[in-house]
Amino acid sequence: MSAFYLFKIYLLLLRKEETMKANKKAVLAYSGGLDTSIILKWLNEALHYQVIAVCVDVGQKEDFKELEKKALNTGAASVMVIDAKDSFVKDYVFKGLKAGAIYEDDYLLGTAYARPLIAKILVNIAKAENASAIAHGATGKGNDQVRFEASIKALYPDVDIIAPWRIWDLNSRDALLNYAHKHNIPVPVSKENNYSRDDNLWHISHEGHDLESPQNAHDPAIYWKCQPIGAYPKAEKVSIDFEQGIPVAVNGVKMSAVEIVSTLNDIAGKCGVGVVDIVENRLVGMKSRGVYETPGGTVLYHAHKVLEKLTLDKATMHYKQKIALEYADILYNGLWFSPLKTALDAFVDETQKYVCGTVNLQLQSGTTRTLSATSPHSLYDEELVTFNADNVYDQGDATGFINLFSLSLKYYGKKHNLFEDNKMVSTTHTKVV
Secondary structure, eight states: OOHHHHHHHHHHHHHHHHHHHHHOEEEEEOOSSHHHHHHHHHHHHTTOOEEEEEEEESSOOOOHHHHHHHHHHHTOSEEEEEEOHHHIIIIIIHHHHHHTOOBTTTBOOHHHHHHHHHHHHHHHHHHHTTOSEEEOOOOTTSSHHHHHHHHHHHHOTTSEEEOGGGTSSOOSHHHHHHHHHHTTOOOSOOTTSOOEEEEOSSOEEEESGGGGSTTSOOOGGGOSSOOOTTSSOSOEEEEEEEETTEEEEETTEEOOHHHHHHHHHHHHHHTTTTEEEEEEEOTTSOEEEEEEEOHHHHHHHHHHHHHHHHHSOHHHHHHHHHHHHHHHHHHHTTOTTSHHHHHHHHHHHHHTTTOOEEEEEEEETTEEEEEEEEOTTOOOOHHHHOSSOOSSOOTTHHHHHHHHHTHHHHHHHHHHTHHHHTOOOOOOOOOOO
């Protein structure tokens, strides 16, 4: 074969390779922050992808027009901004609220709610655009990589997933800043204010920088949603109406799900309600420290719990408390689309049928206090619990109940002589004169 034909074959193969590169698409979960701004450029330069930058609006504080310009200037082939606030609150946050899901007693799961929703949107766009890969900016040390990828794998098992933090040589946020400056990529942080933040309608998290040491008290100047304690000393009263476990009105005014959270964020935030500074156990095995602001969410969880205590029977309420721990772990660990979570949702929905009514609260200096609660399905009976004379409860019935309830304990004590094992130590009596 002549050199001419070999050269033609070489050109055809080269053109084919260039065509394949030109048609290779990746959908990137894009926030416009430091990490994803660098990733967008890196996907272009290092892996030769056409990047579809997707920003999902879950209520974060952002100028989306400027974000779109920035993504295009950084190298995105196209940019999509998806308003998902309504779905975020109704289909994700309120499910966890009904379940009572709180991770390790403190964390109201703001980031964990957003990730499966974002993953679902990324999958829908990847399928519609015939993209071969989905990319995200979660680090190899955190929970979000699991939350994104477990959700993507459940919904689109065969798509390629690109996690740059696990494969590139940019191994720190300072390295990212240097890369940004080298490529003239504007970023919203500096080496002096290098916090990692996740903001949405439900919460904002602050991690990294001086917060990496639990010995450092956090500076209230980092807050975005809440006033520091004492900045607004007045008390605010607020009422919340619920229907089947879902908040539907604030201070007597019917509102959408998004409006309810936004309104309570404003009221609770100025009262300093909803800040927690915690060390948590990450799924990947390490402990991390973060400061979380969830003003409206803190109030909603408090009110919902008050109403459940009025309307749920003891056995259901106690079992649901166990379920809440499991549900929180499922959410935190990124298993939103798991069959177990679906099954637990069915249980939770059944428990919420009668969680209806109004809860009145007082917010002041970082605290939430219950004032009163009413429900048409309340199991609380004033006549039954009164200390005054009544005609509905025969106190003599308690004798037989106690005899039966303690029967096994009584005979165990007889058999094993528990008194001898639990005799009081002899004491010296001092005579008082």
